[in-house]
Amino acid sequence: MDPKIQFGKQIKEAREKLNLTQADVAKKAKMTVNYYAMIERGEVNPSFEKIKSLAQVLKLKITIS
Numbered sequence: 001m002d003p004k005i006q007f008g009k010q011i012k013e014a015r016e017k018l019n020l021t022q023a024d025v026a027k028k029a030k031m032t033v034n035y036y037a038m039i040e041r042g043e044v045n046p047s048f049e050k051i052k053s054l055a056q057v058l059k060l061k062i063t064i065s
Contacts, residue, residue, distance in 0.1 A: 002042060004042040004043070004044070004045060005041075005042030006042075007039070007042070007051075008039055008040045008041055008042040009042075010060075011025075011039065011040060011054055011058060011060070012040045014058040014059070014060055015040075015058060018058065018059070020058075022036050022037055022040065025054070025057055025058065028057040029050070029053040029054050029056075029057045030053065031050060031053075039054070
């Protein structure tokens with residue numbers, strides 16, 4: 001599976017577990033809702049800074065393999 005799509009699925013699951021909307025996450029992560037939605041769909045390659053921001057908002061641990 002494409003890593004962008006896999007990452008998008010992971011953050012979507014995390015967002016839903018926290019009962020947050022895409023707009024909630026986007027606002028807290030300081031990005032537009034459209035950009036956040038594109039990340040969830042695996043359409044863009046977010047910067048490491050964006051990934052770190054999302055991980056904080058969604059209470060995720062970043063591991064690189």
